[in-house]
Amino acid sequence: MAHNPPFRKDTFKTCQPNIILNEKAEDATISTPTTTSDAASTTSVNAPPTEERLLLPASRRSFSDKICHIVHINTSTVGDYVAEELSVKKLNSIHDWLWLAGRPGTPRSLSYQQSSSREIIIDERADIHLVWVPGRMFLKPIPRYLLDHDFWTRHITSQDTHMSALGFLRSYVALIQYESDFRIAKEKHLIPDYVTWEAWVDFVDQFLGLGDLTTKVNKRYHYGELRLSRLNKVCWIQGRVRGHKFPYQTYGEMLSMNMAPIGAATVYIAIVLTAIQVGLATPQLANNSAFQQASYGFTVFSIIAPAGFTVAVLIVIFFLFIYNWRATMKTRQPDAENRQK
Incomplete structure (x- = not known):
């Protein structure tokens, strides 16, 4: 038409x-x-x-x-x-x-x-x-x-x-x-x-x-x-590993770009932990059970969260490496078969 x-x-x-x-x-x-x-x-x-x-x-x-x-x-x-x-x-x-x-x-x-x-x-x-x-x-x-x-x-x-x-x-x-x-x-x-x-x-x-x-x-x-x-x-x-346009050129670039938020979060966590220490030193908050529980929970979170996020980034990078490696091996397989012929 x-x-x-x-x-x-x-x-x-x-x-x-x-x-x-x-x-x-x-x-x-x-x-x-x-x-x-x-x-x-x-x-x-x-x-x-x-x-x-x-x-x-x-x-x-x-x-x-x-x-x-x-x-x-x-x-x-x-x-x-x-x-x-x-x-x-x-x-x-x-x-x-x-x-x-x-x-x-x-x-x-x-x-x-x-x-x-x-x-x-x-x-x-x-x-x-x-x-x-x-x-x-x-x-x-x-x-x-x-x-x-x-x-x-x-x-x-x-x-x-x-x-x-x-x-x-x-x-x-x-x-x-x-x-x-x-x-x-x-x-x-x-x-x-x-x-x-x-x-x-x-x-x-x-x-x-x-x-x-x-x-x-x-x-x-x-x-x-x-x-x-x-x-x-x-x-x-939707499960597309590389997204619409993959934003990173190397695994190192991907790691550094995703670790930057961890650095900013660490600064904020340090400020909050300092404030908690000051609060625990005051009579009004030292004996406050709710504040004690909140301080305990945030302290545990500040230890686990950065480590967990770092591990998650490393897992994603490892997954992408395996994904790219498998794709490369699939493209090499026809070449190997042609050479055998």
Whole structure:
């Protein structure tokens, strides 16, 4: 089923460099002799037409036997690639909990993000788009193919992919409101270099002219910015060991980050224990049985709690180590079988 693109065919056509690039590619093909091996490799790639190929990444990741491989994007997999590239199924699976991580509505502009001391970090994963941590905002740049009218009609044909694409573009309509936002987007390479401010304004006018798209975009885009720490907690509650995006790079970093609260708690406990000692030295509290019991309970708690929390953190780290070790061994097993063959 075909879905109409949210902009006219000529919106970005006047500023796209594809035709010039194609002419250069054709000239290079004519002037450069092609060897037999080159011809064979070109045929085996089964690449999309030159103009369309320039809209796509150089390669894609594919998982086989739980091992990541870098593979070509060929004509038979373009639609599948786009569907996978724009997929936000991880966030859709926890949609009922997204209210804990962010507010419904559209994201705030790029200039607001910078004024909030958030550094813009590029991440090509759609389910990390508009996710933030203190001091950083993760954004997926607009792929070239989403601004190409012909590409929409050829490859964005499924309902799910169309809704994801519309939602993604709507997020940028909100992010780039002012010319200052446009300059930030250019500086951070969030939009293709050939897009002009005039073309962007024309695109936004057409997009907003479609009316309320709330029911036509993927439900993930019913929310704007999402806080990563809360997304991770929701995923951990649901049994996803690594959360939505694992926040630690090493086990040592994980240990130090989780031990910091113990240090702060220890200072508070020390203050309370000092106050208890002072209280027990006064006649009014020295013979007060309720205060005696409270002092006894808190003293035992102050001994057990930090040790228990530390042990719990170490157990979690050990569990993650075993989890990662088992995953590594599973990926090594096919290699061992291939070597035996």
